[in-house]
Amino acid sequence: MEQIKEYFHIAVRSIKTRSLRSWLTILGIVIGVFLIISLLSLSEGIKQTINQQLRSLGGEMIFVMPGDISNIMAMFTSGTKLEKEDIEAIERTRGVETVLTMSYQSLVARHGDEGKTVFMSGLSWEKGIEIMEKFQGWSLKEGEWPTPGKRELVIGSQVETEVFEKPVKMGSEIIIKGRRFKVVGILNSLGSKQDDSSFYLDLSLYQDLTGEKRGTAQMAMVKVKDGSDVNKVAEDIKENLLETRKRRVGTDVADFSVITSEKMGDIAGSIMAVIQFAIVAFAGIAIIVGGIGIMNTMFTSVRERTREIGIMKAIGAKNSAVLTIFLIEAGIIGFLGGIGGTFLGTVLAKSIEMYGQVHPLFYFSASITPGLIIFGLVFSFVVGCLAGFFPARQAAKLRPVEALRRYE
Template sequence: MIIEFFKLSLKNLRHRKLRSWLTVLGVVIGVSLIVSLLFLGEGLKSSIMSQLKMFGTDLIFIFPGEESNPFLGMLSGLELENKDVEIIKDIPGVDLVLPMNTKTTKVKFGGEEKSINLSGSPWYETKAIYGESQGFSMENGSWPVKDNSSEVVFGSIVSKERFKKIIVSGDEVIIGNQKMRVTGVLKATGDQGADTMIYASADNFRKITGKRGGAEQVIVKTKPDYDVDLIAEDIKYELKKQRGGDEFAVLTLLKTAAIVGDVLGIVEIILASIAIVALLVGGVGIMNTMFTAIMERTREIGVMKAIGGSYGKIMKLFLIESGVVGLIGGGIGLFLGIFFAKTAEFIAASKGFQYLDVSINIITIILILLFTFTFGMLAGFLPAHQAAKLNPSEALRKR
């Protein structure tokens, strides 16, 4: 019986193609927005979390600026001073302190000139924190040993894709106006930010950029068997005493992950609200279409009731018909949503943004299709109820 209702529903939808497809379009827009936002949001969140977990739980990240938005300080040009770095080094439980700076600079090689991101940090601490355990291993060459030597390390993409000729260890390049020798090229890490970077010592970074000191961010590695959260509190206390205010953020891995999750959650809520409004508009469209269909098929409903069609059977027929509209719109919207999400992932990767990995889950797809069918049925409940309670004698008199 249910299968027959489905067949009859599809037949009725084919009889009013234009109106049906306009109704389906409203559902498609809402579902495609929800699906693309769902997959993009989850992909972005999982990718960022996996990147954070790579660093381990013994690291503390320190940024200038408010703790509620730690990355804004970096964007606004705020810095931690050299004396801040020295204070951090003296705190019990601190093993290594890595002050870091980045700047886009001109690089010349083989007659070409490109703008490339340059990172500056002390070699020993860089190797200790960003070593093999974090996926920073050499494809050819080695890390420089001395901070004052004119040597740099290239990321994989910079080495192979930025210039016509592939750069290998031993090559000489001009960075800014300084001649530098490439001592090593890193293997691809899968992190576009890392793979498109040139790494220099803090001394060479200052020489190339003219920067005198300070740090855009500081990474602290704690000693084994020390409580990371307690050390973070000690750092916060000492910096507050030194700077006379809370113009910095001290974040452990868990706190960083929580902030990222909160920010992404707020963005998801805002965008999801827009998508839900679009979906509700589609639901109103289904309701309107079903009311119109019932008016056009009043005599047909009267005949069905006259030959024994019960309230329940007529309800089922029109609920399934409205559910099918939702299901068709959901199927098309699902396909478009996945397409939009994958397109965004491709564009982001081509622009060097690595924190977007859209994964398609078959369970999620099935749940979305079930949701759209149920949503269509709910939108068609009132029209179905109106059709089922029609008086057969009055319905048969309608022309």
């Protein structure tokens, strides 16, 4: 132990002597670890946020949308709707308890003198409130739920300050297509920028405003009866929809997406897995490059210090002593790089998280766990030692007389 302490001392001295090169080498590791820590913590944070949102969907929900989920843009822009017959078909499917229909569209809203295009969602309050509270995690920060049929609005948490210059308050008047609406409730954050900057109103009022045919909708959320198999119900809904379409328009091509929240989770999960894999792969490459940097520095160091190695061996250093000194040196470089990288990575991840809170694109937290930090430090130390091993072994194997003779 006494000896290791002294070897450590010698290694530190040697790093200090070559400070510029040492720092450049450390920088190589810093970049690698920085990438790993920041990207992993952010992707882990995104994953957690997604999971949280999915959990708030509740396990027993089925979402029915026209179009194909795998082509999201086409789905939202196609303008296809769930017709009245479609909704009825969903409602009469076995195992379905409640069908909550929703529509959404961008409309111009005026607050004071200012007009802005905003996202409006229409949903039936009568059926809707309970489901939204229970399964979508909706809750009011202020005010109350609107009375069905009255021209009242609930706004997302960001509408208050982010949408109009003039803050929107409880009781503020919003004019949409010449009709006056009163803000009666403000929601707590729902976890996405789009949801939080939307306006919510009763579906029938929404349809009056937009001219959408009564009884139709853009999307339906289905609550399944207790004890029913969600996947089975989803299958049945699909079948019923297909049959309805066939009967009505004589085509057996029905383009619907019927997705359970579980499946949504699977989709999100597999996307995240791909992203994380890519992150680990790229950061891994960065670390390998950093490791090669250490190896290069250590080889140079061994060459430069051949004479020193010769001296140490002449005055009684065993091979293992020389090996240990060089390994410690490489380990320190790796470890310092790890500290720097972990620190910078944490700072970056936390700044992005803070930026996301101030200018919300989407909410996510950077997940920096003690485990991740320890991983960053240990990993970089190990990379340092591994990269230092071959140079160290080369140093240890030098014959004292050859080492002393060199550069004479």
